[in-house]
Amino acid sequence: MAFTHLRELVELAQSRGVKISRVMLDVEMDQSGATENEIFDKMSYQFDVMEEAVRKGTNEPVQSRSGITGGDGYRMYEYVKKGRSFIDGAALSAMAYALSVSEVNSAMGRIVATPTAGSAGILPGVLVSVLDSGRYKREDIVMSLMTAAAIGLVIANSASISGAAGGCQAEVGSATAMAAGALVELADGTPEQVTHAVGLALKNSLGLVCDPVAGLVEIPCIVRNGLHSITALAAADMALAGVRSIIPPDEVIAAMYRIGNELPLSLRETGIGGLAGTPTGKAIRERVFGRASGTDVPTPTAGVRACQTRAVGVRDTSMPEDHTAKTKAELGETHKLDGTQQKTREGQTTV
């Protein structure tokens, strides 16, 4: 990769007098061997999928597969239309869109991971609302996704974009930073301003833990996508106004990485601590999966029980603890999924 820090990205753009999206596009051509048009068309397709998910969740209420969340994107969109909101309607529609995409995601619908599925609402949210404003051309918005990709690559390679590794700050935080940077470039901000937007947005996401209720990408993921789309818009405006991130953006990313490493396991996508560990969070888990798990202290027995209730493929669950090569013959008789077990599975995932 031609760049590993935002600082290098800015230097590359400045020395050539081009935007960050152009630097990213050239690097991608070099790495993949694909032509400029092929890469642009693929990115344009990704934006089509994003827009499709936005419209799906605002035209009608989308319910998650578990049934515990849904319809908030539609609810917000209808509210925006009334025109009596505290914040500007365009900003609020970005939020409605972000909620919608996250709801489509939790319904196992089609989305684009930006950078992850858990944070897939933010970029489409702000960029489709910007498209709706009519102030920017679709091609320019597609190019701004390349700016977002460049920022995401720096964060992914020098920190993390995995909630299990770095907490929610690594997912929603990264997406917010990427969206803020993309918006600044779209508004003709300088490459340096782009990185300050990243620094500002990421600072406001530091420490965000990954504590999904019942381990589902719903509570609080959906709401966080919605609210952080507003953060992205605000950070972009701050950077365009000339506000700087006094802690250099690369150092903010490094701080995010360190914070992620220091987070306890219970707050890193295990569905154990934080909101997942509240009485209501636990009750929801029990309601969805029909059993009490995700306790404060994960015990081997809880794990064994989980495997027994969930061993849909076979009756014999006495898999050896150590990972050793076992062929079908060595494992002995196995049993195919039958109708009864099928029903159990459905019962577990339906409220």
Place this chain on the structure above:
Amino acid sequence: MKYNGMFEIIGPVMVGPSSSHTAGALRIGQIARQLLGIEPEYVTFQLFGSFAETYQGHGTDLALIAGVLGLTTDDDDVRRADELAVERGLEYQFTKGSGGQYHPNTVAINISGGDRAVRLIASSLGGGKAEVQELEGLPLRFSAEIPTLILYHQDRNGFLAKVSQLLDNAGYNIARLALERWRRGGDAITVCEVDGPLKSDICEVMRSSIPGLKELRVLDAGF
């Protein structure tokens, strides 16, 4: 460098709900399928860390099975992969593992079909990216993001020289290369990543002209 391309960050296009637990898990399943090289009949998944704690909510189990069945990340059928497995005669088993110094989203897979069996340990790094950590117990790391050759062979003088010579003659650039063996002169596995799409004729050439080559698998990034 963990992430190399733009579409690892803006992408993949996938069915939800989690890039690491659904899309990344599916890719691991796909890699296992391609490593086996024939239709799988039986597979066990041992889940570690966050995979073990939250797999049901994220559909990690469905995604792993979907990948083993050869589905893509944006296929609507991912959500009914368990039914598809029954239809296609694939038996599977999930267990929970503990210990091991792995990435939080890790799965150990034993997959078999016909007279072949493969075991691997792989992690989902986030954003849908997958990485194999161990193959047959050997510390071989690869992501299958670009065309990857897996060569099962005997450890002997000149093996790598022959591989690189054939690839060079055919116009391929080697992007990454790793060889691990059980003992000197014994069985070995080489992982070789190349730039550009691989044509099938190079595989035939390699099979027929590399002494000591026992098996050759191609991981095609275009899944």
